[in-house]
Amino acid sequence: xxxxxxxxxxxxxxxxxxxxxxxxxxxxxxxxxxxxxxxxxxxxxxxxxxxxxxxxxxxxxxxxxxxxxxxxxxxxxxxxxxxxxxxxxxxxxxxxxxxx
Numbered sequence: 551x552x553x554x555x556x557x558x559x560x561x562x563x564x565x566x567x568x569x570x571x572x573x574x575x576x577x578x579x580x581x582x583x584x585x586x587x588x589x590x591x592x593x594x595x596x597x598x599x600x601x602x603x604x605x606x607x608x609x610x611x612x613x614x615x616x617x618x619x620x621x622x623x624x625x626x627x628x629x630x631x632x633x634x635x636x637x638x639x640x641x642x643x644x645x646x647x648x649x650x
Contacts, residue, residue: 558630568625576621580614587613615639 551566560566584606588594593605615635622631 560630565627565630569622569627569630572618572622572625572627572631576614576617579621580610580617583613583617584610 551563554560555563555566558566558569560569587609588602588606591605593602595602618631619628619635622628
């Protein structure tokens with residue numbers, strides 16, 4: 551836990567637990583929401599796996615990004631997750647949208 555706290559610049563164990571809880575809630579919620587989105591678009595598990603799963607993952611990624619900020623804000627960790635998002639999206643080549 552100390553290594554994570556140091557790496558993320560956290561000051562307390564409570565903050566670390568809250569952040570890990572936000573990651574868990576966000577992942578579960580995004581996975582649940584991706585199914586109705588793909589179904590709404592007509593992509594169901596009855597499609598071949600090479601159609602269904604890539605489509606679901608493509609929808610899962612932006613849902614996760616948005617939920618991470620929202621749920622992080624609800625738990626009082628907006629600054630951490632906003633910085634985390636900017637860093638992650640910059641690594642994906644989208645850093646030009648987040649000039650400081």
